[in-house]
Amino acid sequence: MEAQKEPSVSKKKQRKRRSLYQSVWRWHFYAGLIIMPFLIILAITGAVYLFKPQIEAALYKDYYEVTPQTTITTPSEQINTVEAVHPNAAVTSYRPSDSPDRSAEVGITEDGKAYTIYVDPYENVILGKLEDSFKLVNVFEKIHGELLMGTVGDRIVEWAACWALILIITGVYLGWPKMKGKSKIRGVLVPRLNKGKKLRARDLHVVPAFWISLGLLFLIMTGLPWSGLWGNNFQTLTTNAGVGYPPSVWVGDAPASDVKTKEIADVPWSAENLPVPVSTNQQYTQLSVDDVVSIAEEEGVKPGYNIMIPQTQDGVFTLSAFPPKARDEVTMHIDQYTGAVLADYRYDNYHTLGKVIAYGITIHKGTEFGIWNQIIGLLVCIGIVGIAVSGFILWLSRKPEGKLGSPKAPSDKVMKGVIVLIIILGIIFPLVGISVIFVWLFDRFVIPRVPALKRFFNA
Amino acid sequence: MRVVKFSPLLLTFFLLAACSADPEAADHYAKREEVNVIIEAPASIEADSAPQIDVKLTQDGQVLEQEASVHFLVWKDDNKADAESIPASLEDGTYHLEYNFPSDGVYFIKADVKVDNIHLMPTKQIRVGELTEEEKEKILEEQEQKKQENSGGHHHH
Incomplete structure (x- = not known):
């Protein structure tokens, strides 16, 4: 040449x-x-x-599987059962059973540690308790991440x-x-x-x-x-620019519950659901989890979602589902006092990059195509x-x-x-x-x- | 090389853009129609009286013109299962509850409101007459207990 x-x-x-x-x-x-x-x-x-999915189904078989019966207890009854056994715990989440032979899950924090309690919704008895950070697959996930x-x-x-x-x-x-x-x-x-x-x-x-x-x-x-520095910035940029996930799905704030009057603001928030505090005459009470489940049903959210229970006065019930397939994802925020759906973000509401990332994640995790x-x-x-x-x-x-x-x-x-x-x-x-x-x-x-x-x- | 020349600029931009979620970001995404609801009740209620208890619906600060389907559930203490269902009477855009509180104590009023596909269900707790010493003590005790357990953290997805 x-x-x-x-x-x-x-x-x-x-x-x-x-x-x-x-x-x-x-x-x-x-x-x-x-x-x-x-x-x-x-x-x-x-x-x-x-x-x-396979590992957990095998490991926690006794906690997952229940025998279907004709009568079923309400979510709030199941939560009451958990509260009775763990009087000093704060209930942070509830996951309704997603098939007739699957238990319900109640998330609690006790002494600063997060646990999942598995409840048989028919018998209303506790099947078992796991500390979240010690779940085997979670440990692998923590190493991976x-x-x-x-x-x-x-x-x-x-x-x-x-x-x-x-x-x-x-x-x-x-x-x-x-x-x-x-x-x-x-x-x-x-x-x-x-x-x-x-x-x-x-x-x-x-x-x-x-x-x-x-x-x-x-x-x-x-x-x-997913990553903490680059990923967070990337997600924030795309969310802010209106091309990615809606806020709160990955980054950004969820809307706040409308803290209606000073009636609520005056009272220590922790008094929720209790009889009227001695100092005030009236106040709004937090929605029961039963109501949240019925709202989910009305809104067409299929079981398999988790309900995050608000832990602050202006917090919201957040209903979230990240099932195997990206197109079934849901993040919904519900006003804790009125039950108003403040935001409802499904896969269809993600913008282009959000959809791409969502599919990327489910394929990365191996759930999208079975x-x-x-x-x-x-x-x-x-x-x-x-x-x-x-x-x-x-x-x-x-x-x-x-x-x-x-x-x-x-x-x-x-x-x-x-x-x-x-x-x-x-x-x-x-x-x-x-x-x-x-x-x-x-x-x-x-x-x-x-x-x-x-x-x-x-x- | 252009890329090299602009890289410090891009890097600065990237680092500056870090960590700040735009509170207005939600405007770019799907929005839900919002209807606000309040339950109004007098500051003090006597037993065996029918106080004026109203539900008001607003949208963007204006009284909602569209008619809603509203009914109330009223129960005392923990007896939610035995709640009475009472349809609201509508007058000038306000939905009234007509109910006679039979005795002193702690009551719950739940307004079930449906407009189009919006479903609201606020519950207000009200005190009728005087509480017994026993009831007050129970409240204080439970509050104390709640305070202790709620010192925990804030849960975030």
């Missing part, structure tokens, strides 16, 4: 490409080494969480997820087919198993990584709206662990040679694309931007000055 006309320029160019290729390789290596453990943790906990480290853990997960994007981008660049024609797809789409040990190790990382990356990319993009959704999710999780491990093996297998193999760089166009993509990612995801700057400084100024590091990174 061009090389034959002007050999010196071309050689220089090739050297430059080669060194760029090596730095991309180094970046892929940094990113891989740092986030590999997190990716493995996320994949394993995610794989467990995918099967939440914040590594059991609260806000710090949430930021680490978000950061690792964003860096995984850099891994994918640099990985695509490194694995970009260098040969023309038919052999192009070999080594990217199909592994070469009989072309020697080295190529096999490479292809066993590159080929599955190419396929799994599609799934990984999907999981990252659908998982990020068992196949779960199986494909599981395969991607196994694949992620696989490519993390095969990447590590690949690195081990090459490290002793002290060489990178044969870096035949693809065109400058692709390289420019990689850099632009990383910069864009750094802008969209501040955590990535900040850490990219640190890694770049390290790569540019520290490594070349420390001989041991230089040798180690083959820079």
Whole structure:
């Protein structure tokens, strides 16, 4: 090609490409080494969480299953039963039974801890009690979302997820087919198993990584709206701009109950539902949960929802359902004194981005398309662990040679694309931007000055 | 490179936009029609009297013109199951409850209001005559208990 006309320029160019290729390789290596453990943790906990419905149905069979009978007690009678057993607890939520053979759930907080009490609605007896934060699947969810480290853990997960994007981008660049024609797809789409040990190790990382990356990319993009920093900002921006979820579904405030007169304001709110306080003559009382359930029925909300009971004077009853399929989602706010439906947000009321995020979330959780959704999710999780491990093996297998193999760089166009993509990612995801700057400084100024590091990174 | 030039600006914008939910955001999304309801009762009510108890419906600060279907449920103490159902009488846009409170004590009046597909059901608690010492004591006791247990946190989705 061009090389034959002007050999010196071309050689220089090739050297430059080669060194760029090596730095991309180094970046892929940094990113891989740092986030590999997190990716493995996320994949394993995610794989467990995918099967939440089956796991919980098996674990809590005795708490879930009830025998249908001809007479059923009212929600408030069931709540009274719970209050009688836990006189010092505050009742925070009620979840009506969603099928004739399923128990109802009463959420309480007692001594600062949240519990779920399972009640047989026919017999009006308590079947069992679980502390929410110790439910097995919730523990996995907490590791998946914040590594059991609260806000710090949430930021680490978000950061690792964003860096995984850099891994994918640099990985695509490194694995970009260098040969023309038919052999192009070999080594990217199909592994070469009989072309020697080295190529096999490479292809066993590159080929599955190419396929799994599609799934990984999907999981990252659908998982990020959940994250504490980026996700919250993203949700707030889209909600405020009127293109996402309505307020209060994810971010933003629920409407407030109309605290009608000073009759209510004067009385300690905790006096709700009690006989008239001695100091005043009259006041509005909080709606009974029975009324809230009947409103839900009138509004056409199918059972399977949870009712959050207001804990403040101007709070609302919030009826929410996040069932397997995104299009069945409901968030409804009801005035605690009048029963007025203050806001009723169904899937159809989400704007475009909200709908996209909602579908992303149900597919991410493996509920949208039933068992196949779960199986494909599981395969991607196994694949992620696989490519993390095969990447590590690949690195081990090459490290002793002290060489990178044969870096035949693809065109400058692709390289420019990689850099632009990383910069864009750094802008969209501040955590990535900040850490990219640190890694770049390290790569540019520290490594070349420390001989041991230089040798180690083959820079 | 354009992107690089604008990146600090974008980053600042992004960080500044952080964490502030717009209270007006709900205006962009589906709205429900709102009808406000209040139950008016005199400050003091004697036993064996028929006080003036009204339900008023308003929309955007104006008396609701559309006629609503209103009925009342009245019961004493915890006897909700035995509540009497009394249809409201309509006069000049106000819905009256005609009821004679037979004896002293704590009563509940629930107004069940239906307009189109709006269903409101406020309940007001009223005191008729004097409470017995026993009733007052019970109230204070229960209030004290409620106060203690409600010192818990605020639940958020």
